[in-house]
Amino acid sequence: MPILRISDIRKMKPEERKKKLNELRAELTRIRGMAASGAPLDNPKQIKELRKAIARILTVQREEELGIRRK
Secondary structure, eight states: OOOOOHHHHHHSOHHHHHHHHHHHHHHHHHHHHHHHTTOOOSOTHHHHHHHHHHHHHHHHHHHHHHTOOOO
């Protein structure tokens, strides 16, 4: 999974961001389930990357709600 950069997220339409957010959350749930069951993970760092990508999307959404735009 490629890392989502903040500039890429800002270029997305709001519908695209919501769809991507749902996909990332589903993937995170799946990977956490695998980790909880004791299955070996291919890339343990992926959990951290997914959490950061989710946070980035939520941050951009909140900035738009408040009318804030970082340059």
